[in-house]
Amino acid sequence: MTQSGYASERETTEGRVFTVTGGDWDTLTGSVDPLSNEKIVVNMGPQHPSTHGVLRLVLELEGETVQEVRPVVGYLHTGIEKNLEYRNWTQGTTFVTRADYLAPLFNEAGYCLAVEKLLGITDQITERANTIRVLFMELNRISSHLVWLATTGMELGAISMMLYGFREREYILDIFEETTGLRMNHAYFRPGGVAQDVPESAIKKIRDFLVYLPKKLKEYEDMLTGQVIWQERTKGVAVLDVTGCLSLGITGPVLRSAGLAWDLRKTMPYCGYENYEFDVPTATTADVWGRYQVRLAEIRESLKIVEQALDRLRPGPIFVADKKIAWPAQLAVGLDGMGNSLEHVAKIMGQSMESLIHHFKLVTEGFRVPPGQVYVAIEHPRGELGVHAVSDGGTHPYRVHLRDPSFVNLQAIPAMAEGALLADVIAGGASLDPVMGGCDR
Amino acid sequence: MTIEPSESATDGVPVSADPVGADFDAPAQTPASPRKGMFGISGTGDVSGFGGLVRRHPEVVGTPKPYGGYFDEVADALEEAYPGFADAIEKVVVDRGELTLHIKPERIAEVAQTMRDDESLRFELCSSVSGVDYLNSDARRLHVTYQLTSMTYRRRVRLEVAIPVGGTVPSVTSIYPTADWQERETYDMFGVVFTGHPNLTRVLMPDDWEGHPQRKDYPLGGVPVEYKGAEIPPPDQRRVYQ
Numbered sequence: 001m002t003q004s005g006y007a008s009e010r011e012t013t014e015g016r017v018f019t020v021t022g023g024d025w026d027t028l029t030g031s032v033d034p035l036s037n038e039k040i041v042v043n044m045g046p047q048h049p050s051t052h053g054v055l056r057l058v059l060e061l062e063g064e065t066v067q068e069v070r071p072v073v074g075y076l077h078t079g080i081e082k083n084l085e086y087r088n089w090t091q092g093t094t095f096v097t098r099a100d101y102l103a104p105l106f107n108e109a110g111y112c113l114a115v116e117k118l119l120g121i122t123d124q125i126t127e128r129a130n131t132i133r134v135l136f137m138e139l140n141r142i143s144s145h146l147v148w149l150a151t152t153g154m155e156l157g158a159i160s161m162m163l164y165g166f167r168e169r170e171y172i173l174d175i176f177e178e179t180t181g182l183r184m185n186h187a188y189f190r191p192g193g194v195a196q197d198v199p200e201s202a203i204k205k206i207r208d209f210l211v212y213l214p215k216k217l218k219e220y221e222d223m224l225t226g227q228v229i230w231q232e233r234t235k236g237v238a239v240l241d242v243t244g245c246l247s248l249g250i251t252g253p254v255l256r257s258a259g260l261a262w263d264l265r266k267t268m269p270y271c272g273y274e275n276y277e278f279d280v281p282t283a284t285t286a287d288v289w290g291r292y293q294v295r296l297a298e299i300r301e302s303l304k305i306v307e308q309a310l311d312r313l314r315p316g317p318i319f320v321a322d323k324k325i326a327w328p329a330q331l332a333v334g335l336d337g338m339g340n341s342l343e344h345v346a347k348i349m350g351q352s353m354e355s356l357i358h359h360f361k362l363v364t365e366g367f368r369v370p371p372g373q374v375y376v377a378i379e380h381p382r383g384e385l386g387v388h389a390v391s392d393g394g395t396h397p398y399r400v401h402l403r404d405p406s407f408v409n410l411q412a413i414p415a416m417a418e419g420a421l422l423a424d425v426i427a428g429g430a431s432l433d434p435v436m437g438g439c440d441r
Numbered sequence: 442m443t444i445e446p447s448e449s450a451t452d453g454v455p456v457s458a459d460p461v462g463a464d465f466d467a468p469a470q471t472p473a474s475p476r477k478g479m480f481g482i483s484g485t486g487d488v489s490g491f492g493g494l495v496r497r498h499p500e501v502v503g504t505p506k507p508y509g510g511y512f513d514e515v516a517d518a519l520e521e522a523y524p525g526f527a528d529a530i531e532k533v534v535v536d537r538g539e540l541t542l543h544i545k546p547e548r549i550a551e552v553a554q555t556m557r558d559d560e561s562l563r564f565e566l567c568s569s570v571s572g573v574d575y576l577n578s579d580a581r582r583l584h585v586t587y588q589l590t591s592m593t594y595r596r597r598v599r600l601e602v603a604i605p606v607g608g609t610v611p612s613v614t615s616i617y618p619t620a621d622w623q624e625r626e627t628y629d630m631f632g633v634v635f636t637g638h639p640n641l642t643r644v645l646m647p648d649d650w651e652g653h654p655q656r657k658d659y660p661l662g663g664v665p666v667e668y669k670g671a672e673i674p675p676p677d678q679r680r681v682y683q
Contacts, residue, residue, distance in 0.1 A: 074645040082655055086676035117537055246565050246592075249619025260592075267595050372536050375588045375599060377568060386569045386588060392578075399655075403569035403588070403623075411622050440645055 039067065044425070046075050052151065053436030057413070057425065064422050069414045073407070076440035084400045088366030089115050090327075092397055094187045096387075099402055100438030101184055102147050105140040106380045107402070107438075108189035109133055113270060114376040114389040114400075115191035118369045121320055128316040129193040130272045135309035136176070136188070137271075138302040139206070142213070143172040144381040144433075145295045145302075149220065152292075152430040156233045158224060168216055171209050178202040192326055193319030203310065210307055217299060224292075234288035238416035238428025241286050248415060249408045252383025253298065254432060257283045257290035264379040271378075275312075276305050288431040323358070325367050366395040380405050382433050406432075406439040503532040503543075511596050512540040515562065522559040523552060539599060541586075546602040549587070550611040550637075553600065556589055557616055564589035564598065567617035570624055572631035576657035581605045583633050587613065587620075604633065612638035630655035 008019045045056035054075035060068040080099055084092045096111040097104040116122050150165025173183040179202045180186040180195065188195050224230045240248075245255045255262055263280040265273040281297030283290030319326040348356040371393040377386040383405030392398040409432045416428040507513050512535055519542075520526040529548035534541040544552050556564040569588040576582050581603035589598050602610055612635035613620045624635045625644040632653035635641055643650060652659055661675035673679075 074643075074647070077645040079654065086661075086681075120537065247618045249567060249617070251566075262592055267592075268597075373541075373573075373586075373599075374537050374539060375569065375586075375597065377588075377590075377597075384568060388569060388571050388586060388588065390573050399573045401569070401571035403571070407622065407626075408619060411619065 038062075042422075046072075052430070052434050055410070055429075055434060055436055055439075057429070059422065059425065061422060066417050066420055066422055066425055069417045069425065071410050071413050073410060073436070073439050076436045078441065080441045081400055081402065084397045086396065088395045089191055089369055089397060090366055092400065093190055094185075096400075096402065097185045097187050098437065099441050100380070100382075100385075100404060100406065100435045102144045102435050103140055103381050103438075104185055105133075105136050105189065106378060106385055108187065109137055109271070110376060110378045110380075110385045110387040110402070111389070111400070112189045112191045113378065114374050114387040115369065115397075117374045117376055118372060118389055118391050119191070119325065119367075120370070121192065121322065121325065124320045124322065125193065126317045126320065127272075128314060129318045131309050131312050131314075132194050132198055132318065133189060133271050134273065134276070135198075135206075135306055135313070136179075138305045138309065139172050139175060141302045141381045142299050142306075143169045145299050146172075148295060148381075148430075148433045149292075152427075152433075153224070155426050155430050156230065158227075158230065161220065161224065164216070164220065168213060171205075171212065175202050175205050175209065178205060190319075190327065192322070193317075195327070197318050198313075203313070206306065206310060210303060210310075213303060214300070217296065221296065231289065233423075233427055234292055234431075235285070237288045237424045238420070238431055239285075239287045240412055240416050244412070244415055248412050250383065250412050250432075252380065252405055252409070253291050253294045254409060254412070255383070256280065257294045258286040259284045264377055264384060268377070270376075276308050278302075278304050288427050291431045324362075327362070368393060368395055369397075377403070382406055382435070382438075383409060402438075402441055404438040404441060406434040406436070407441075410434050410439060501532070501534060504535040508533065508535045508540065510538075511594070515540060515596065515598055516542075518559060518561040519552070519555060522562065523555040525551065539597070541599040541601050543601050543603070546604050546608065546610045549585075549600065549602050550613050550616065553587065553589075553613045553616045556598070556600075562591065563593040564591045564596075566590040566592060567613065567619050568597075570613075570620050570627060572627040572633055572655065574631060574655065574657045575603075579603060581608070583608070583631050585610055585627055585631075585633055606632065609634045609636045611636050612641075614638055629653065632656065 010017050010019070040061045042059045042061055043056065044059055046054040056072040056075070058070040058072060059066055078098070080095050084095050087095065092111055092115070093108045096107040099107050113122070116125060146165045146169045148165075150162040150169070153159070153161025153165065176186060176188075177183050179198050180188040240250065240254065240258060242255070242258045242260050244250075245258050245260070251262065259282055261280040261282050264270070265278075266280055278301045279297075281294050281301060283293050348359055369391040371391050373388065373390040375386055375388045377384050379385075384403065385405055386401075386403030388399075388401040388403065389397060390399040412432060413425070413429055416432075417425040420428070506516075508516060516533060519530075523529070525548060529545050529552055530542055531545060532543035534543065542552075553567075556562050566589070567587060568590045569586075571586055573584045573586065574582055575584060583606060584601055584603045587600040589600065590596070591598075604610060610633055612624055614624065614635075615637070621639070622644055624633075624638055625641060627633050628635060628638075628641050629643040629646050630653055642648065646654065661677050663675045663678075664673040666673055
């Protein structure tokens with residue numbers, strides 16, 4: 001029995017017999033398609049709108065099936081870690097905040113916690129400073145997840161989701177601007193506390209936001225969750241189970257979507273997270289759908305934490321009492337942005353020469369940090385953000401390494417995408433939520 | 442990688458110079474050791490009275506037992522599970538509530554394997570791999586640190602190896618695949634060669650880059666500014682507190 005393109009044939013004593021069956025597309029295309037064995041190499045990126053910044057994927061395709069993916073990173077490398085070594089410890093926040101630009105406050109928090117651990121002043125951080133940190137980190141987590149929802153929606157064809165996601169994020173950026181003076185790259189958390197207190201107007205805005213966002217979340221769910229296209233594009237796509245996640249070092253929502261409730265806020269608490277009531281949402285599907293559900297649920301949990309943090313916010317100092325570390329002046333938001341408060345300027349210029357000297361020394365020289373090394377990890381919207389800080393006893397960091405979750409998580413793209421369709425590379429890559437500023441540093 | 446300076450017809454306008462670090466391997470200058478003074482300058486000009494200060498890098502000393510907390514358990518469990526413990530562990534350091542095991546470089550993969558697999562250790566996750574360059578304070582100046590996390594016991598431990606320039610470290614990618622890119626980054630930034638790594642290429646710097654930028658003797662660049670031919674000196678040559 002032999003096979004031609006259209007029917008199987010067999011030699012019998014009566015002559016050749018053809019057996020014609022219908023609709024056997026596999027046989028048909030297998031024998032006539034000359035392209036089926038031809039591999040195509042496609043360069044996706046670095047300037048592709050679906051690659052979250054400047055990520056390049058080298059894809060080896062057979063038809064529409066991905067045979068091999070090789071992610072290429074480094075296009076946004078700005079030498080943040082090296083730059084830190086030539087600035088004092090306080091100035092470091094200005095650099096790390098620019099790494100993962102969608103979660104700047106987390107970079108600052110990780111860095112500040114590391115410096116504080118090196119200084120041995122972790123216990124001296126005031127209650128109010130810790131509460132403000134938690135409050136702003138959770139707001140930042142919401143804004144980061146909203147951008148994830150927005151960009152992933154856009155990449156999978158839900159353009160309106162992009163507009164809604166960015167619109168709601170604006171509210172959070174307004175709150176940040178009101179408090180820190182900047183919408184992004186705040187340098188708001190400082191080793192020892194936070195740069196300035198939260199104004200009443202910002203508190204009011206946060207309260208309004210707590211009422212506003214749940215309604216909007218409901219709208220997103222109404223729009224996406226039941227939608228057939230959204231389900232088809234996400235369910236069963238880019239599956240990575242717990243074993244795969246752990247061996248590849250994947251943490252955060254991707255790990256939790258595979259069913260492991262590993263959240264550093266619960267398992268290794270910092271900044272007083274052990275005092276807040278919240279759940280760690282998980283899914284068991286280990287696919288893009290699961291990650292979508294986990295992130296939506298995390299926004300709700302973050303709202304719960306924000307509400308509790310607002311209730312816990314008691315008046316008090318926002319910086320450690322140690323005057324060898326604490327910034328001497330209260331900063332104030334002036335018409336032109338941030339600046340020193342006028343009272344402080346009047347004091348150092350008019351009354352106290354010693355205050356002026358102290359201020360000058362602290363700002364130009366900074367404080368010294370006893371030699372040693374620490375590793376501090378916090379739960380970033382994308383997973384574990386680790387800061388390995390080394391001091392040689394000087395006023396500058398000797399070495400700071402950011403273990404950025406985007407960098408580590410991107411290693412999972414080949415595991416998720418190989419053997420799947422080209423379109424699923426986009427969905428899978430987006431579900432990792434990579435931010436190249438953090439990845440490349 | 443060299444870029445030819447463009448021929449500029451107009452006088453006084455800065456032209457692009459060779460990127461600093463283009464020709465590496467012979468560093469332009471090595472910071473004097475140990476550091477002297479407070480402002481990083483020598484010769485004249487320092488009337489601060491701090492010019493005589495000499496700062497030395499302190500020696501890292503091992504911590505005697507008991508280490509406290511779960512550190513004793515971890516050290517004992519490793520000693521029990523790994524026969525070459527006495528030979529492989531150079532030093533145990535407990536500092537700021539963190540345990541650091543200094544390991545002989547050639548043994549790191551074996552130790553990591555035991556740390557991952559032994560029932561009483563279970564360090565399932567390799568959180569981070571990174572390098573530190575202890576130029577002038579350690580003869581084996583390049584250190585690689587591995588931050589291991591045990592999700593079962595909620596513990597963290599740091600493994601550290603030290604090699605001289607040109608030395609090699611066995612790769613742990615077969616034990617912790619997540620170390621793949623992180624070892625590549627350590628190679629890229631510090632020039633640490635990981636033997637047995639499947640694809641040890643640069644990851645953040647361009648493929649044709651020469652030198653390893655995070656090394657402490659890597660020359661830094663200044664900024665040519667358009668003001669009377671002035672140039673901002675590289676950060677390590679500016680007058681700063683040290």
